[in-house]
Amino acid sequence: MVKLNFNDIKEGDQIPSLTKEPITQIQLVKYAGASGDFNPIHTIPEYAKEAGLDGTIAHGMIVMGMLGQMISNWVGVKPVKEFSVSFKAITRPGDILTAKGEVKRKIENADGKSIAIKVQIEDQKGEVKVGGKAVIKID
Numbered sequence: 001m002v003k004l005n006f007n008d009i010k011e012g013d014q015i016p017s018l019t020k021e022p023i024t025q026i027q028l029v030k031y032a033g034a035s036g037d038f039n040p041i042h043t044i045p046e047y048a049k050e051a052g053l054d055g056t057i058a059h060g061m062i063v064m065g066m067l068g069q070m071i072s073n074w075v076g077v078k079p080v081k082e083f084s085v086s087f088k089a090i091t092r093p094g095d096i097l098t099a100k101g102e103v104k105r106k107i108e109n110a111d112g113k114s115i116a117i118k119v120q121i122e123d124q125k126g127e128v129k130v131g132g133k134a135v136i137k138i139d
Contacts, residue, residue: 004138011103
């Protein structure tokens with residue numbers, strides 16, 4: 001975690017990336033238990049195939065959580081004032097995901113100083129799985 005200095009931040013600055021271990025079927029089952037999302041397309045390969053998929057797929061929120069982890073590793077949780085995403089592509093067991101981010105805008109207003117960042121997570125082939133944005137307050 002770093003303490004950001006508003007004057008040192010520039011638009012286009014890159015956020016420290018985060019690469020995760022490959023997604024595993026066990027991880028999806030554990031996440032289903034933790035989240036309460038037991039949709040069998042995430043946990044039972046045969047069911048996922050019957051549903052028209054080529055196997056199980058990761059929960060979207062597990063991928064979003066990885067983006068959140070990248071942000072919180074960088075600045076902690078408290079400075080994060082907004083965080084939203086759009087789901088772009090399916091994540092499957094075996095995918096290796098890397099979260100990345102970039103400072104898009106510096107903001108100074110009556111609420112203080114903050115930065116708007118663009119974030120995304122992509123797989124080992126460069127396919128974007130989730131894209132999003134966040135606003136980080138700078139003290």
